[in-house]
Amino acid sequence: SYVLTQPPSVSVAPGQTARITCGGNNIGSKSVHWYQQRPGQAPVLVVYDDTNRPSGIPERFSGSESGNTATLTITRVVAGDEADYYCQVWDITSDHGVFGGGTKLTVL
């Protein structure tokens, strides 16, 4: 089965840039989506199809891909960005949804 690998945690100071990675075999050929989950809340879609932002999501959130890694970049980080972030793809071979293990973003 397809596996997505994320670092368990990332820390960044307010105003700095956070980069959260998501690794997977040939991930560049897949559509990658990113979700933010604040403590005690439901997930929220922040990036879809690698680089697109849903309406209402700040421009500070962006997605990119290179090689076997997808990256969620959050610029000018604020305290409210502190949350768990998950990448997700659909594995067409198994017809299963797949989530990464999640990355806890801590704003120092």
Place this chain on the structure above:
Amino acid sequence: EVQLWESGGGLVQPGGSLRLSCAASGFTFSTYAMSWVRQAPGKGLEWVSAISGSGGTTYYADSVKGRFTISRDNSKNTVSMQMNSLRVEDTAVYYCAKAGKWFGDSKVFDYWGQGTLVTVSS
């Protein structure tokens, strides 16, 4: 405004059954696939099941195939999941999620409910 409201969670013994429901509003329900995603206490998200807009195609994670059954009633804007032979490891918050795009490998969940807790314990 898209709204999703889950119900049906609770405490059940191992081997027991439970039926979750999700009521949807704010969009043309029959046009969109729907999905269930769960989150065990303190753990990450796990995709469980999905169903196409017409209900004609269903998808299941290996961990629940043969035990869970997803269905939908487009006349009532609801999606349900019958969960049988429940195990301790099925304990989780179960989220109902609306699909955005749903073709090829571009399948994404653009709106989520607040979740309902299922606890499997003796």
